[in-house]
Amino acid sequence: MKSGAHRAAWASICAPDFSLALTLACGQVFHWQPCPAHGAGFAGAIGDVPVYVEQRGGELWTNGPRDLVAHYFALDHPLAEIYRSFPTDPAMSGALEFCRGLRIIRQPAWECLATFITSSMKQVAHIAQISHTIRRRFGQRLDFEGAELFAYPPAARLAELDEQTLRECALGYRAKNLLGSARMIATGEVDLEGIRALDDDAARAELCRLPGVGEKVANCVLLFAFERVRAFPIDVWIARVLREAYFKQKRNVSAGRLREFSRAYFGDYGGYAQQYLFHQARTAQKSRRRGKKTCRSPRGNP
DNA sequence: CTCCAGGTTCCGG
DNA sequence: CCGGAACATGGA
Numbered sequence: 577m578k579s580g581a582h583r584a585a586w587a588s589i590c591a592p593d594f595s596l597a598l599t600l601a602c603g604q605v606f607h608w609q610p611c612p613a614h615g616a617g618f619a620g621a622i623g624d625v626p627v628y629v630e631q632r633g634g635e636l637w638t639n640g641p642r643d644l645v646a647h648y649f650a651l652d653h654p655l656a657e658i659y660r661s662f663p664t665d666p667a668m669s670g671a672l673e674f675c676r677g678l679r680i681i682r683q684p685a686w687e688c689l690a691t692f693i694t695s696s697m698k699q700v701a702h703i704a705q706i707s708h709t710i711r712r713r714f715g716q717r718l719d720f721e722g723a724e725l726f727a728y729p730p731a732a733r734l735a736e737l738d739e740q741t742l743r744e745c746a747l748g749y750r751a752k753n754l755l756g757s758a759r760m761i762a763t764g765e766v767d768l769e770g771i772r773a774l775d776d777d778a779a780r781a782e783l784c785r786l787p788g789v790g791e792k793v794a795n796c797v798l799l800f801a802f803e804r805v806r807a808f809p810i811d812v813w814i815a816r817v818l819r820e821a822y823f824k825q826k827r828n829v830s831a832g833r834l835r836e837f838s839r840a841y842f843g844d845y846g847g848y849a850q851q852y853l854f855h856q857a858r859t860a861q862k863s864r865r866r867g868k869k870t871c872r873s874p875r876g877n878p
Numbered sequence: 879c880t881c882c883a884g885g886t887t888c889c890g891g
Numbered sequence: 892c893c894g895g896a897a898c899a900t901g902g903a
Contacts, residue, residue, distance in 0.1 A: 697886090697899085698883060698884080699883045699901080699903095700883085701883095701902080702900075702902080703883095787886090788885085790886045790887080793886085796884075811885075812882090813883095828893095831892095831893085
């Protein structure tokens with residue numbers, strides 16, 4: 577990082593078995609941005625605390641509060657033990673090789689829930705765009721040199737908007753769901769923090785009471801915010817991976833079948849396995865598209 | 879222009 | 892329990 581940055585004491589945190597870049601790029605969180613003004617790292621908000629982070633070998637440098645940063649990036653998760661729990665089939669081994677150091681972070685619950693409510697039938701890039709728009713328009717501006725940072729607006733803030741206003745953030749039909757969920761949480765009809773105390777099944781059921789929250793989004797919140805590392809969100813990508821890798825010959829593998837298989841096969845750190853498979857598959861797809869020659873359609877001959 | 883994207887909800891076999 | 896269809900918007 578450059579020497580001009582100050583304001584808080586810089587701290588270096590011991591962070592072995594950690595890849596900051598993979599952790600931020602794998603699709604579990606959407607608002608961190610490169611920050612050239614400070615260096616090769618990233619700027620983002622942890623809740624309403626603006627933070628710069630940069631990895632240097634086995635250390636994580638930051639101008640933010642040490643404990644907050646270490647907790648957010650889950651530097652205490654036992655990666656070696658987690659890897660030992662992974663099955664050793666080709667698909668999983670390939671994903672592990674590709675994603676080594678990726679950690680499932682501890683996100684604030686509401687912003688995690690809200691961003692995944694807006695995620696349905698949207699590309700990852702667009703989820704990030706919606707998240708940024710909502711932060712910029714309704715979130716608290718955070719004091720930070722080198723980047724424009726905004727906190728995610730609290731549920732109570734979104735709850736006071738009307739659907740039309742929210743739709744201007746390009747949410748489409750998801751605006752109604754986000755608004756409805758924000759209101760249920762703002763009124764206390766659903767106690768989001770209280771869900772922490774519940775077991776996985778009860779927590780998932782409670783989350784599913786919110787509009788726009790089904791099993792997949794609930795599992796994302798359990799995994800990315802409530803540290804339920806068994807939770808195994810199944811989206812189109814993971815469904816494809818599972819069918820290709822584990823049900824190659826089978827026809828018509830139902831969603832229920834996939835859910836049951838993932839629970840039994842990946843075990844207590846299934847959420848980690850899921851995210852590694854997800855990121856590996858998506859990255860492989862991207863590089864395949866990039867490598868392909870840009871071929872225009874031969875259709876329009878004048 | 880067509881297709882599809884980290885789904886959810888509702889509806890009929 | 893299972894498969895289909897509607898639902899908005901933008902990028903490839």
